[in-house]
Amino acid sequence: MRVGCPKEIKVHEYRVGLTPESAAELVRAGHDVLLETKAGEGIGAPDRVYEKVGVKILANADAVFEEADMIVKVKEPQAVEIARLKPKHTLFTYLHLAPDPEQAEGLMKSGATCIAYETVTDNDGRLPLLKPMSEVAGRMSIQVGAYFLEKAHGGRGVLMGGVPGVRPADVVILGAGVAGYNAAQIAVGMRARVTVFDKNPGRLEELDREFNGRLETVYSTKAAVEEAIKEADVVVGAVLVAGAAAPKLITRPMLKTMRPGAVLVDISIDQGGCFETSKPTTHDEPVFNIDGIIHYCVANMPGAVSRTSAFALNNATLPFTLALANKGYKKALQDDPHLANGLNVYEGASAHEAVAKDLGKPYKRPNWLG
Numbered sequence: 001m002r003v004g005c006p007k008e009i010k011v012h013e014y015r016v017g018l019t020p021e022s023a024a025e026l027v028r029a030g031h032d033v034l035l036e037t038k039a040g041e042g043i044g045a046p047d048r049v050y051e052k053v054g055v056k057i058l059a060n061a062d063a064v065f066e067e068a069d070m071i072v073k074v075k076e077p078q079a080v081e082i083a084r085l086k087p088k089h090t091l092f093t094y095l096h097l098a099p100d101p102e103q104a105e106g107l108m109k110s111g112a113t114c115i116a117y118e119t120v121t122d123n124d125g126r127l128p129l130l131k132p133m134s135e136v137a138g139r140m141s142i143q144v145g146a147y148f149l150e151k152a153h154g155g156r157g158v159l160m161g162g163v164p165g166v167r168p169a170d171v172v173i174l175g176a177g178v179a180g181y182n183a184a185q186i187a188v189g190m191r192a193r194v195t196v197f198d199k200n201p202g203r204l205e206e207l208d209r210e211f212n213g214r215l216e217t218v219y220s221t222k223a224a225v226e227e228a229i230k231e232a233d234v235v236v237g238a239v240l241v242a243g244a245a246a247p248k249l250i251t252r253p254m255l256k257t258m259r260p261g262a263v264l265v266d267i268s269i270d271q272g273g274c275f276e277t278s279k280p281t282t283h284d285e286p287v288f289n290i291d292g293i294i295h296y297c298v299a300n301m302p303g304a305v306s307r308t309s310a311f312a313l314n315n316a317t318l319p320f321t322l323a324l325a326n327k328g329y330k331k332a333l334q335d336d337p338h339l340a341n342g343l344n345v346y347e348g349a350s351a352h353e354a355v356a357k358d359l360g361k362p363y364k365r366p367n368w369l370g
Contacts (some may be wrong), residue, residue, distance in 0.1 A: 001325045002032045004068025006061040007039035010075045012283035014042025014306035015313065017072040017093065022314045022321065024053035031325050032056065036064050043307040065089070070329075072321055074313065075300055076103055087111030090329045092321060094118055094133075095344055098245045098358035099272030107345045108361075113329050114345035117317060118270075119242060119352055121338045127242060129320070129342075131178050132312035134267075136302040138182030138238060141265040142190065144301075145171070145234035148263045148287060148294050155294060156261035158233050161191035168192045172228050174220070174249050174274060175238035176203045179267045183236045188214050195228055225249055230257050237266040237274035244354045245272040252276050252290075260292035269297045330368060340369055 003026055005018040016039050018026070023033045033055045037047055047057045058064050065071065065084035073093035077085070082103070085091060087110070095116035097104040107114050117129035142160070149169060151157035162168030171187045173180045176198035184207065187194045194215040198204055204217035218224050229235055229250065239246050246268035255277065268274040277290045280299040287296050302309035320339055323332040333340040343351045349364035350356035356363035 001328070002034060002067055002069045003321070003325055004034040004064040004071050005036065005039055006064045006071065006073065006081070007036040008042075008074055008303075009061075009078055009081070010300055010303070013075055013300050013303040015074040015303055015310040016040045016043055016045070016306075017074050018321075019043065019310055019314045020045050020049045020053055020055075022318045023050055023055045025318060025322060026325060027054040029322060029326060034058055034064050034068050036061050043310045070324060072317075074310070075303075076100070077107070079106065082106040082110060085110035085112040089113070090115065090324060092117070092317075092324060094270070096270040097344055097350075097352075097355050099270075101359055104345070104350065104355075104359050104361070108348045108350070111348055112345070113343070113347075115324070115329070115333075115339070115342040116344045116352070117313075117342065119344065119355070120320065120342035121242075123338070127240075129313075129316050130240075132316050133302045133309060134178040134238075134240075135182045136305060136309050136312065137267045138179035138184075138236075139186050140301050140305065141179070141183045141236045141238070141267055142171070142186040142192075142234070144286070144296050145236065145263050145265050146190065148296060149233055149261075151261075154261065154287070154289065155263055156233055156259060160187070160234075169233040170231050171195070171234045171236070172225075172232040173197065173236045173238060174225065175240065175268075176200065176207055176217075177238060177240055179240070180236070180238035181207070183238060183267075184211070184215055187234075192234075197225060197228070220249075226254055226257070229254060229262075230259075232258065232262055234263045234265065237264065237268050237278075239268050239274045240271065242354060244358050246274040248274060248276045250275045250277075255291040255293045258293055261294070263294045263296060266295065266297045267301065269299050273297060333369060343369075 070090040089112040091114045146160040149155035171192045173196045197220040266278045281297045350361040
């Protein structure tokens, strides 16, 4: 199969869909790998590194899309990329279609087969291709929260870990999944006062045991969240409903109860965000202020640490990329029901039930998937 990897074009997106190591595995398996020139420079991998493992370097994205059968990316395709897709293509990337009807419509019109990293599952119902980026975003959320808490950056002027005699920052984390857990690790490590909210009592019990009392766990209710954010310096939104839009846990009126200069970090922004006032931002302009509260809503947070993120992502995606290339998408999806859960768009229709519901589109499962 001819596997193409274009250069990412989203603002400040430096990751690449295939690292040199992943490309080498595909070449070793007998596939032709086509890379847009300079696609790997954001992770410190120039064209010559790819050429050494047998990758063909092409001059532009048009050439990659024209020659390739499968397109491997990181971020959802931008409008100019959607225009390049054809029915012959299998697209394998993050899509996050639920809050993005315009992208969904474009992909359906393209006729391409679109498989989303974020809805591929594993035996335990987890999301293995979302996990590495959730780990990165969770850890980054505390870094950026600490940065924007500084007075020079618009914050309250609070040091995350405090000092002897002065209390540390109060960090509230909404969601105890992968992103929330990683946020908690860093926040606890920085000696902040940390409270984690979740609706799963079993998960809260796990965190309580693991952190040995170094954080508080609270069952998530509207009243409990409302009370906690009044004293919060940083609030991390780390809520995920697989394939669906994130619930809005903090409303506009609730902002007026918070401390001026507090920071909201919305990791869930790819799925529409879990704060009512959230809107996607970029690394160029990462924050905005509403009612005195700083909002950080960068939709591609892990792109800022592109090398770490690209290698972590490829570690997770490579087995699936190889399966799709070796078997073709139909056989690969028939053989692996977890990979089949990644199918979002097929033959012009929405092929994932939760995504279709959020988009208000008919759900159509291919007959060959049984």
